Amino acid sequence: MALQPLTRSKVIRLAVPVMLAQAATASTGVVDTAVMGLHGTEVDIGAVGIAVVTMTFLYWAFGFLRMSTTGLVAQAAGADQHDEVSATLQRALLTGAALGLAILLLSPLLKHLVFQPFAATNEVKNLAGSYWNARIWGAPALLISYAITGWLLGMGKTGQLLVVQIIMNGVNCGLDIWFVAGLDLGPAGIGAGTAIGEWVSVIVGLYMVRSGLGRSPALFDKAKLIALFTANRDILIRTLALLFVFAWFVNSGASIDTATLAGNEVLLQFVTVSAFVLDGYAFVAEKEIGEAYGARDKHRLYRAMRLTTEIALVSGLMISVVYYLAGGWLIDTFVRDADVKQIALAFLPYCAVVPLIGVPCWQLDGFFLGATRGKALRNAAVITTALYVATDLAFRQLFGNTGVWVAFLLMYVYRAFALGAYLPGLFASATGKPQTQTKS
Numbered sequence: 001m002a003l004q005p006l007t008r009s010k011v012i013r014l015a016v017p018v019m020l021a022q023a024a025t026a027s028t029g030v031v032d033t034a035v036m037g038l039h040g041t042e043v044d045i046g047a048v049g050i051a052v053v054t055m056t057f058l059y060w061a062f063g064f065l066r067m068s069t070t071g072l073v074a075q076a077a078g079a080d081q082h083d084e085v086s087a088t089l090q091r092a093l094l095t096g097a098a099l100g101l102a103i104l105l106l107s108p109l110l111k112h113l114v115f116q117p118f119a120a121t122n123e124v125k126n127l128a129g130s131y132w133n134a135r136i137w138g139a140p141a142l143l144i145s146y147a148i149t150g151w152l153l154g155m156g157k158t159g160q161l162l163v164v165q166i167i168m169n170g171v172n173c174g175l176d177i178w179f180v181a182g183l184d185l186g187p188a189g190i191g192a193g194t195a196i197g198e199w200v201s202v203i204v205g206l207y208m209v210r211s212g213l214g215r216s217p218a219l220f221d222k223a224k225l226i227a228l229f230t231a232n233r234d235i236l237i238r239t240l241a242l243l244f245v246f247a248w249f250v251n252s253g254a255s256i257d258t259a260t261l262a263g264n265e266v267l268l269q270f271v272t273v274s275a276f277v278l279d280g281y282a283f284v285a286e287k288e289i290g291e292a293y294g295a296r297d298k299h300r301l302y303r304a305m306r307l308t309t310e311i312a313l314v315s316g317l318m319i320s321v322v323y324y325l326a327g328g329w330l331i332d333t334f335v336r337d338a339d340v341k342q343i344a345l346a347f348l349p350y351c352a353v354v355p356l357i358g359v360p361c362w363q364l365d366g367f368f369l370g371a372t373r374g375k376a377l378r379n380a381a382v383i384t385t386a387l388y389v390a391t392d393l394a395f396r397q398l399f400g401n402t403g404v405w406v407a408f409l410l411m412y413v414y415r416a417f418a419l420g421a422y423l424p425g426l427f428a429s430a431t432g433k434p435q436t437q438t439k440s
Contacts, residue, residue: 007307024168035190066153103143107132111132128187136195138195141202176189235377249392293429317355
C-alpha cells in the first residue's frame, strides 16, 4: 500500500467528513428527544432524556473498540501488511459482536443499575425502561459498527464513514416519526427506531468494508490477539477515567445549586460541540500517525503531528472567538430561565477558552491512539483525573463556580502535560523495521 504524501489540503479533506459524521452521531439523541418533544408529554420527554443519557454513557465506555481498531489498521497499512489489515477488522468485528451480545444478555441487570441513581418518578423510570428494552436490541449492531468505523478511519475512508452515519440517522429519524406520531408507541417507539437504524447502518457498513472480509490466515494469531486485548484494556481505563471527570464536573455544579447545575450544563453543550468538531483532526492524526508508526517513518510521523495540530489550533481559535462573540446570543435565544441564563452568560468566557486549550490534549490523544500506546493514555488519564478532582475540591470551596470552571480548564492542561511526558518514548519507538506489533 503506497502511502500518499500528507498535505494540509489532505488533512482538511479527511477531517471534514469525520466532523460531519461526528455531528450526525451527536444528533441521534437530539432527534430522539425532539420527536418526543413534539408528540409526547413532559413525562415522555423526561423518560427519553434519562434513557438517552444512560445508554450514551454505557456505549461510550466501549469506544475503545473504535480507537484501537483505527490505530492497529493504520499501522498494518503503513507496514504494507495486507493480510493484517483484514485480520484486524475481523478481530474487531468478532469482539464487537461478542461484547454487544453480552450487553444484551446482561441488560436487565444493567438497566436496574443505571436507572437507580436518578431521582425521577416511577412513571418516568418505567417509560425510560421501555425505551431501554427496545433500543438494547441494537447493542450488538452498535458495537460492531465501532469496529467498522475504526477500520474506515484507519484506511482513510472518511467519506464512506459519513455515508454510513447519514443512513443511520435517516432511518432513525423516519422510524421515530412513524412509531411515535403514527403508531403512538411513545418512548418504546423511539428506542425501537434507533435500534433498527443501528442494524441498518451495520449492514451498510459491512458492505463498505467488504474488501477487508476476505480470508485472513492470521486471524487468531496469539500475539495479535494479546495486542488487541492490551490496547482495548488500557483505552477502556482511559475512557472511564475521562467519563468520571465530566460526571464530576456536572456534580460540582449541582453541589452549589440547581441554577448553577443547569447553567454549567448549557455551557457543556458548547464544549461537546467543539470537541466533536476538533476531534476530526485528532482522528486524521490517528490514521496518519498509525501509518507512519507502522512504516517506522519518523519524518512522516513528525509531519503528521505538525500539520494536523496546526490546522486544529487555528480551528480551535476560531471556535473560541465565535463562542465568545456569539455565545451570548445563543444563550439569550434558547435559554428561558433567568437564573440559568445569568449563570451561563457569566461563565461563557471560561467555556470559550476550552476549544483552544483543549486542542493539545485532543491531538495528543490522536497521536497515542494511532500508535496504540495504551499505557501512556491510561496513565495520563488516571493522573489527570486525580489532579483535577483535587483541584476542584480545593478551588470550589474557595471560589464557588469560578473554582469549578478554573479546575475544569486546568484539567485540559494536566491532560496535555501528562500525555506530553510520554512523547519522547513514542518518538524513540518509531524506529527499526516496520511492524504491527504494539508496545504497551
